[in-house]
Amino acid sequence: MLALFNEEQQMFESTAKRLAESIGITNPHDLNTNDRAHGWQMLTDVGLLGLRMRDNGVPLASGVEVMIAAQALGETLTPQPFISAVLAGELLALANAPDELIEELVAGETRYGLLLDRSFENLAAPDDADCIAWDTDGAHYALGLIQNQVVRISLAQGFEPAREVADLTRGLLHRRANTTPAETIGEPLSAEKIKRWLALTLVTVSADIVGAITAAQAGAVAYTRERVQYGALIGSFQAIQHLCAEMLVQAQAAHSINCYAAWGVDQLDADEALLAARTAKAYAASVALPVTEAVMQVYGGIGQTWEHIAHVYTRRAMVNARLFGDETYQLQRIADARLGAQ
Template sequence: MSHVDLAFTQEQLELRRTVRDFLDKTSPETEVRRLMETPAGYDPAAWHQLAAEIGVAGLALPEEYGGAGYGFAELAIVLEEAGRALLCAPVLSTVVLAASTLLALDDDLARADYLPGIADGTTVAALALTEAGGPQDEPDALAVTAARHARGWTVSGTKPSVLDGQTASLLLVAARSGAGLSVFAVAGDAPGVRREPRATLDQTRRQADLVFEAAPARLLGEEGAAWPALRHVLDLAAVAIALEQVGGAGRVLDMAVDYARTRVQFGKPIGSFQAIKHKLADLHLAVESARSAAYYGGWAAAASPPELPLAASLAKASAGDAYVTAATENIQIHGGIGFTWEHPAHLYLKRAHSSRQLFGNPAYHRQRLAGHLLAAHD
């Protein structure tokens, strides 16, 4: 294992302060609730500010494509802050999944065509990868197919639960062709594309079922050679969600601690009761352990790709359980008020449960982690 340095530089700390200040102003609870009721699920003007003016969308993109030339370590900070604020914006879909796919595929022309739009916030992109059954460790299991015609490629089939699939102008679709698994670019408004918004438990993150009926497509990279790139993107996705999760878990832990300090029963703050003290101590340990695992995943994504598969599964398993536990206990500590629609606790609980399932639940990632560890000892 390589040397792991999880300390942040002064520049990275300043990035965190900048992003947190921006999200405190633009993503308060009232705005999150408003956006939950809108068709798009996010504010395009606020997204453009975050993406272009603060530079979040191009943070980890090379300068030649309009990015800032930083890496996943800086993006990790943004993801944690986004999770803390329950940010309603296409960060995960566009900045992590789609941009990482374009970078991982061997297609310089596609990068030049698509990445500048992502970097300046004008392109919202989505990756249509997984199908029924969750993470695809067997690429042959994908049912969406691609066919070559005289005028080019088309894709056909259904991709369920695509993050921001209902608003993305660029769809990156994983499909099987005669040579194997490939990735295709499809315009969101192309003929043969039907988008069906999906009702979800977590209203702060939009998903849609995408139906392709011989939709015109552009092959990205080499035909049949996409699986190594997509497997890498799935690992990045697991790390990204874990970072979001520890941001949210830290926020609900802070909510619980603040309430325990101020809520008085029997003439004392409830935080002085031993049962509450023990509960909060256990939560603090769980959240900080998960944060360490998520930071390790972020470090591996930035500095040590060989360790990324193991680090990604460790991070996703740890953070998924910690967030659900913290969000649940936060409601318990708040008592009756924590169960009401007016209190933000339920928003975090729903995000915790939904993100726990995205790109593999903790059981899946523990099994995968065990496989990596056994292989390392052989």
């Protein structure tokens, strides 16, 4: 793989960042005032929801482009459900779902969340006890799996909003009643297709982590150039410099690891692609909370307040770290793969 983005990818990254800046969150007040419908329409208009549409069986965009978009949107804490839309579209495409379902998703007309088990580690079946629909802002359905078969369930009945959520930027619904039957979509997924979907999933979630911790670190560094304490800018204090440097190293390392995994989504065989994605997710998850907590330390007392953006970064990073398995979960699966465990 190339270590750097090509010219088209650089242009796409610039476009994605401009879009993210226009629809993202800059302070906790925006959580209530953000025009989410407008932001969703913008995501639709620029084609981000259709990145993984197929042309003669080949995705229009690679895992690298999905990573670029997810990282840009993570940097601005964008609340629109980009990740669930892209991953739902990939599931539908891999299952050879009817074209009209995919077209409705790409057009932004039908929205999907993802149905997860209580641990947040796996796609769930609709009849799983206490299953959770994640990233459900404006969603009509949630997609899950029943014995490798993609199913969708309406969110109109049997679900209710979670009373307390860690991530303030994404919708979360709890399943409370089995009132709506699940609808089978497309063909059963092969083991290879499930691995490829999971590889893309881990890369996309890791990219969101990288975006969040990168932006949080950059904001903290900017603050050190403004805040004066004991008659000097706090950025001149060695302890603060070390904190910021360590955060930068961790964020850039997570990005570098994820770049290879994103390339591998389409270029490596399914087992190697999943192994690379697990490695990226393990590292990104391991630094998500330490970096965002260090950011809050740099801000000092103001960073501990509800009115400051720091805790919103921390909350998003915490949930991302758990999604589809944290570092301990991923390292165990890596060990199983390397040691040949069944």
